[in-house]
Amino acid sequence: MIDLKWVRAYPNLAKQSQIDRQEDPAIIDQVLDLDTQYHQAQTKFEETRAEQKALGQQIASASADQKSQLLQKTKALAETVGQLKLQSENLQAQRDALAYEIPNIIEAAPAGGETDFQVVSTYGEPRSFDFEPKDHLDLAEITDTIDVRRGAKVGGSRFYFMKGLGARLEFALLNMAIDQATQNGFTLLNTPTLVLPEIMAGTGFLGKHAAEVYKLADPDDSYLIGTSEVAIAGYHKDEILDLSNGPLCYAGFSTCYRREAGSHGKDTRGIIRVHQFNKVEMFAFCKPDDSFEVHKKMLAMEEAMIQKCELPYRVIDIAAGDLGSSAARKFDCEAWLPTQNRYLELTSTSNCTTFQARRLSIRYKDVETNTNPVCATLNGTLATTRWIVSIFENHQNADGSINVPAALQPYIGVKELGARPSINS
RNA sequence: GGAGACGUGGCUGAGCGGUCGAAAGCGACACCCUGCUAAGGUGUUGAUGGAGUAAUUCAUCCGGAGGUUCAAAUCCUCUCGUCUCCGCCA
Numbered sequence: 001m002i003d004l005k006w007v008r009a010y011p012n013l014a015k016q017s018q019i020d021r022q023e024d025p026a027i028i029d030q031v032l033d034l035d036t037q038y039h040q041a042q043t044k045f046e047e048t049r050a051e052q053k054a055l056g057q058q059i060a061s062a063s064a065d066q067k068s069q070l071l072q073k074t075k076a077l078a079e080t081v082g083q084l085k086l087q088s089e090n091l092q093a094q095r096d097a098l099a100y101e102i103p104n105i106i107e108a109a110p111a112g113g114e115t116d117f118q119v120v121s122t123y124g125e126p127r128s129f130d131f132e133p134k135d136h137l138d139l140a141e142i143t144d145t146i147d148v149r150r151g152a153k154v155g156g157s158r159f160y161f162m163k164g165l166g167a168r169l170e171f172a173l174l175n176m177a178i179d180q181a182t183q184n185g186f187t188l189l190n191t192p193t194l195v196l197p198e199i200m201a202g203t204g205f206l207g208k209h210a211a212e213v214y215k216l217a218d219p220d221d222s223y224l225i226g227t228s229e230v231a232i233a234g235y236h237k238d239e240i241l242d243l244s245n246g247p248l249c250y251a252g253f254s255t256c257y258r259r260e261a262g263s264h265g266k267d268t269r270g271i272i273r274v275h276q277f278n279k280v281e282m283f284a285f286c287k288p289d290d291s292f293e294v295h296k297k298m299l300a301m302e303e304a305m306i307q308k309c310e311l312p313y314r315v316i317d318i319a320a321g322d323l324g325s326s327a328a329r330k331f332d333c334e335a336w337l338p339t340q341n342r343y344l345e346l347t348s349t350s351n352c353t354t355f356q357a358r359r360l361s362i363r364y365k366d367v368e369t370n371t372n373p374v375c376a377t378l379n380g381t382l383a384t385t386r387w388i389v390s391i392f393e394n395h396q397n398a399d400g401s402i403n404v405p406a407a408l409q410p411y412i413g414v415k416e417l418g419a420r421p422s423i424n425s
Numbered sequence: 426g427g428a429g430a431c432g433u434g435g436c437u438g439a440g441c442g443g444u445c446g447a448a449a450g451c452g453a454c455a456c457c458c459u460g461c462u463a464a465g466g467u468g469u470u471g472a473u474g475g476a477g478u479a480a481u482u483c484a485u486c487c488g489g490a491g492g493u494u495c496a497a498a499u500c501c502u503c504u505c506g507u508c509u510c511c512g513c514c515a
Contacts, residue, residue, distance in 0.1 A: 043475065046484040053484095056496045060443040074495035240435090240472090363472095372472075 001358045002102050003374075004035055004095075013105070020111040020320040021103060031098045038091035045084035052077045101207065104355040107292075107328035109320045116319035117332075123303070124312030126336045127394055134400060135339040136392040137270035140166065142400030143417040146271060146388075158260060158275045162385070165417045169404070170278065170385055172411035174253065177280040177305060177383035181251035184301060186282060189252045191231035194222040199234035202360040204326035204352075211261040228252030229379040232283040236362045240372050243364040247286035247294050251382065254279065270389065272344065277385035284378045287364065288354055291376035295351045298380035299331050302347040305382055308407035311390050312336040314343055326352045335390040346387055349380030 007014045011032060015025035055074045062070055110118045140146035145166025151159040162170050178188055194216070200206050200223045205213055214224040225231055232252045241248055256279050267273035282301065284294050299315065306313050318330040327350035334343035354374040357363070363372040395403040402417040409415055 039475070042484080046475070049485090050483060052495075056443070059495060071495055076495095078495055370470095 001096075001099055001355065002105055003354060003358065004031070004099060006105075008032060008035065014102075017105045017320075018102075020106055020109070021323065022113055022321040023103065027098065027102055031095060031102065034091060034095035034098060038088065038095050041084065041088040041091050045081070045088045048077070048081050048084055052081050100359075103207075103323070103325035104204075104328045104353060106320045106323065107351060107353065109323060109329045110317055111321075112319040113321035114319065117322065118317040118319075120315040120317050120331065122312075122314040123307065124310075124336075126312050127338065129338065131398040133338045133393060133396060135270065136272075136389040139392045139396055139400055139402060140270070142419045143402060144420050145169070145417055148270065155275070158273065160271050160274060165412070165414065166388070168412050168414075169388060169391070169408070169417065172404075172408050173309075173383050173387055173391075174278060174280050175411050176308065176408060178251060178253065180301065180305060180308075181280065181282060181382055184249075184297075186249040186251040189228070189232060189235070189250045191225075191228045191235075191252050191254045193225050193231070193254050193257070195225055195230055195234060197221055197223065199230060199237065199360075200225075202237065203230045203233045203356050204324065204359070205230060207325050209324070212259050214257050214259055224257035225254060226258045227256050227279065227379075228254035228281045229283055232281070232379075233356050233360060233362075233377055236285060237360045239362060241285055241362065241364040241375060243285070243287055243375065244367065247284045247290060249282065249284045249294075252281045252283055254281075256384075272386060272389055274385075279384040280382040282349075282378075282380045282382050285357070285362065285364070285375050286378070287366075288373075288376040291351050291353060291378060294376075294378050295329070295331075295349060298349045298378060299333075302333050302349060302380055302382065306333055306335060306346060308405065309387065309391055310405045310407075311346075311394055313346065324350070326350065326355050328353045328355070335387075336394065337390060338393050344386075344390060346384070346390060347381035350378065352377045352379070 002014070007028060011028055014028045018025040018028060052074060055070060055077065059067060059070050059074065110116055134142070137146070137148065140148070143165065145163055147161040147163050151161050154161075182188060197206070200213065205223075205226065213226055216222050216224075229252070231254065232250050235250070236248075255276060257276050258274075260273055260275060263273060271277075282298050284298070286294050303313075303315070313333050313335040316332050316334060318327075318332060323330055330348060330350040332345050332349075333347040335346045336342075337344040353376050356377045357374045362375055362377070364375045366373055391405065392402055395405065397403065397416075400419040404412055404415055404417065
């Protein structure tokens with residue numbers, strides 16, 4: 001949720017943020033109007049309630065004949081108090097419901113929609129092949145490392161089996177990510193993959209993108225997480241954190257589930273877009289002022305990982321209109337995909353500023369001012385199953401075998417994923 | 426899944442329906458004393474929201490949600506969580 005105090009102070013900036021996001025700016029005035037109404041109602045309630053309490057005190061020490069008089073008075077007052085309370089609560093609920101719909105205030109992101117991103121940097125050159133490169137699915141069949149057909153038989157479309165060295169490569173990648181995260185001071189967390197509704201709502205995934213999330217059927221009301229970001233954000237729900245030693249950084253490992261509801265026909269081949277995958281995700285809780293620096297660090301760690309995998313890539317600054325509701329700013333790393341002649345998103349790191357923490361009531365102890373301000377949260381991908389697509393395509397050989405990047409070799413124990421003799425011959 | 430116990434402030438732990446935002450202890454912080462260390466003394470010490478330049482002041486919060494009452498941490502109902510025993514089981 002956005003900071004209503006801030007919106008009250010800077011309504012025009014809030015409106016500009018909405019415009020940059022290509023959203024309706026009128027909602028700002030609407031929410032401020034409800035906020036004013038709520039405060040008026042609340043004040044009225046508090047005054048009346050104070051009166052009621054004062055009278056109540058008198059009753060305790062009143063003599064018998066005074067008592068019955070006072071009781072009559074307070075009974076009537078109690079009813080008024082009840083009504084005023086109800087009015088105030090209704091207005092508050094209305095205000096909050098509206099405020100919940102407002103996405104985070106953007107932070108220096110380029111204005112515009114999906115195609116208005118800015119390229120921040122590029123690294124490496126797309127490899128030129130002296131043979132016709134195969135796509136990751138053909139390579140998967142040749143090396144017998146990913147079984148999409150049987151995945152569909154068992155789990156339906158967009159499911160797959162990682163097999164043999166393919167499965168090993170996945171673990172290798174994730175383990176390398178875990179090592180890098182740990183070496184950078186991130187604490188490893190293996191998280192729940194089912195979470196309660198309030199956790200899902202708190203991270204901002206139940207707004208407009210609720211259709212992307214799996215929900216369990218009736219007697220159970222939990223959700224399957226689409227990223228461990230959800231679980232880690234919830235990890236410190238309702239807590240006051242000690243950030244005196246710097247940001248609290250976690251690396252969450254989890255399986256992730258996505259319905260991919262709005263993406264029929266997109267990336268249908270292979271494992272680029274699937275319902276289930278594994279991911280190591282970075283997550284940080286920090287002071288809002290530190291969030292920009294932490295954001296840079298996460299981006300740098302993502303780039304280091306991709307470089308270890310020896311993939312050509314670029315970094316883009318996502319445009320405001322393409323940001324999720326929680327993010328104030330987002331950088332994606334996209335690796336080159338030779339057979340599609342385009343870049344494919346491998347990582348994404350968002351600064352959610354105080355948006356998630358406010359919803360989840362996560363604060364930190366500020367010893368200087370002796371207050372507990374809301375903290376900022378950030379997240380960033382460190383490695384996923386999807387990276388294998390890019391590794392396959394960029395490191396393939398003419399016979400369909402795949403070279404394992406040097407940095408990954410210690411984790412998997414082989415230098416290449418060999419072509420199957422039956423297909424090779 | 427069945428039976429029972431419990432859920433209070435950073436922690437431990439009291440709390441008759443009104444004077445309880447809540448005793449006490451610990452911890453933390455400040456100051457004092459003591460020639461180091463250690464110990465001792467005194468005081469301060471919850472959060473959120475509103476009003477005020479401010480001192481201050483009002484309201485709300487005792488797992489959560491309802492209810493009874495003029496008044497609820499205290500009574501009632503439901504719910505969640507923790508622990509113990511049993512059943513089942515990776």
